[in-house]
Structures are given as C-alpha cells and as structure tokens.
Amino acid sequence: MKGKKRNLAAGGLVLAAVLAAVAAEEPRWRHARELMVQHQIARPLDGREPVRDPRVLQAMRSVPRHEFVPANQRDFAYDDRPLPIGLGQTISQPYIVAMMTELLQVKPEHRVLEIGTGSGYQAAVLSPLAREVFTIEIFEQLARSARDRLARLNYTNVTVRHGDGYWGWPEAAPFDAIVVTAAANHIPPPLLAQLKPGGRMVIPVGNVFQVQNLLLVEKGKDNRDLKIHSIMPVLFVPLLGEHPPAAEK
Numbered sequence: 001m002k003g004k005k006r007n008l009a010a011g012g013l014v015l016a017a018v019l020a021a022v023a024a025e026e027p028r029w030r031h032a033r034e035l036m037v038q039h040q041i042a043r044p045l046d047g048r049e050p051v052r053d054p055r056v057l058q059a060m061r062s063v064p065r066h067e068f069v070p071a072n073q074r075d076f077a078y079d080d081r082p083l084p085i086g087l088g089q090t091i092s093q094p095y096i097v098a099m100m101t102e103l104l105q106v107k108p109e110h111r112v113l114e115i116g117t118g119s120g121y122q123a124a125v126l127s128p129l130a131r132e133v134f135t136i137e138i139f140e141q142l143a144r145s146a147r148d149r150l151a152r153l154n155y156t157n158v159t160v161r162h163g164d165g166y167w168g169w170p171e172a173a174p175f176d177a178i179v180v181t182a183a184a185n186h187i188p189p190p191l192l193a194q195l196k197p198g199g200r201m202v203i204p205v206g207n208v209f210q211v212q213n214l215l216l217v218e219k220g221k222d223n224r225d226l227k228i229h230s231i232m233p234v235l236f237v238p239l240l241g242e243h244p245p246a247a248e249k
C-alpha cells in the first residue's frame with residue numbers, strides 16, 4: 001500500500017515536471033514570435049516593405065507557427081524562410097504570409113478561400129480575421145493532418161477539403177477574398193468566377209522554378225472590371241493538377 005502511494009506520488013511528480021516543461025516552452029515561443037513580427041514583418045531590417053495592418057500583425061503574433069512544422073524543423077519555426085512540411089511541399093516564409101494576408105484586407109464578416117492548405121498555417125492566420133475560412137489541399141495526407149491540427153488548436157471557423165483547388169469551392173462561393181499559395185501559370189477562371197464583386201484575390205503567377213510574380217487582383221463592383229497589380233517577385237511551389245492551358249480559358 002505504502003509502495004503504491006509512493007509510486008503514485010512519484011508519478012504525480014513526473015506529470016508535474018512534464019506539464020511545467022510544456023508551460024515553460026510557451027514564453028520561449030512567444031518571444032520568438034514577437035521577434036519575428038518586429039524584425040521580419042513590421043520593421044524588416046533589410047528594406048523590405050513593412051506589413052503595417054495591426055490586425056494582421058496581431059494574428060501573426062498569436063498563431064503558434066512551431067505547431068505547424070514537423071518536429072525536426074521546430075527550432076527553425078520562427079526563422080525568416082520557408083520550411084519543408086513533407087511531400088515536397090513547404091510552409092511559406094512568415095513575411096510572405098503576412099504580406100499576402102494584408103493585401104487581402106480581410107474584414108470580420110468575410111468568407112475567405114485559400115488554395116493550398118499545406119500545414120494549415122496561412123488558414124490559421126486568416127482564422128481570427130475572418131468569419132469563415134475554406135481551404136483546399138490536393139494531397140490527402142496534408143489535408144488530413146492540417147484538419148486535425150487546426151481542430152486541436154481550436155481554429156473552429158476553418159474548413160479543410162481535399163481536392164484540386166483550381167476549380168475552387170462552388171458550394172461555398174462566392175468569397176470576399178481568395179488567396180492561392182501555390183504558383184499557377186495563369187489566374188484560374190473558376191476562382192475569378194467565385195470572387196465577389198469588389199473582392200480581392202492574391203496569387204503568385206509564373207512558371208515553375210522561375211521567379212514568379214505575386215499578383216493582387218481586384219474585381220470591380222460591377223463584376224466585370226478587373227484590376228491587376230504586380231506586387232513583388234516570389235518563389236512558390238507549383239499549383240499541381242491537370243488544368244486547361246491559359247489560352248483555352
């Protein structure tokens with residue numbers, strides 16, 4: 001009996017030590033996130049255009065990026081670069097995520113579509129800014145793990161679907177904002193059709209393994225007039241799948 005009690009007490013101590021270790025991790029990550037926001041995003045040290053929207057900066061401060069990378073990449077989670085997430089895919093550089101999010105001008109009542117869920121990080125950053133986030137991933141394994149991760153971290157307004165995002169999500173359309181996080185060689189017409197009048201789309205366009213152009217597409221309120229702005233050169237993994245060539249659209 002005594003021995004059992006001692007074992008229980010010892011077990012309790014081990015549990016307390018584990019919980020303390022987990023709790024002690026958080027300030028370290030929070031500190032790393034703050035530095036990321038300050039030095040890479042809000043006031044980049046190297047002359048990059050700062051991201052200023054306070055709601056976006058707050059979202060970048062709040063999302064635990066280290067939870068979105070594989071265990072062997074955790075120590076690099078807040079570095080100024082993309083990281084591998086398996087299957088030849090990457091989680092984008094924090095600065096690019098922040099910049100794309102700012103360009104979308106998401107409002108609390110907005111419904112947002114993301115193409116290329118990957119780790120779920122970009123969707124998690126959009127989650128506190130929007131009413132609902134819909135995100136599509138072409139690899140089933142990534143879709144499943146992102147869905148589990150987002151649920152575990154309580155991002156309850158994000159819905160993940162496995163499929164080819166080129167075709168959008170007609171049942172959930174139209175969207176106030178669309179963000180594509182893989183490079184296409186043209187703007188997918190189905191995505192344009194699913195954007196609300198007055199809506200904004202951010203998409204890297206260009207050929208694989210070449211520098212691509214990050215485009216901001218603004219759809220006129222009359223549903224026809226399109227304004228396309230070229231924002232900056234970027235390098236994304238390609239949008240996969242069988243799609244009609246641009247000329248046939």
Ligand code: SAH
Nearest residue numbers: 116118119121122137138164165181239240
């Ligand atoms: N936004 C992600 C990173 C994007 S990497 C994050 O925050 O982690 C680009 C992702 O797009 C990859 O996961 C890739 O598998 C996915 N992808 C590529 N082509 C796609 C397509 N046609 N439809 C949906 N997802 C696609």
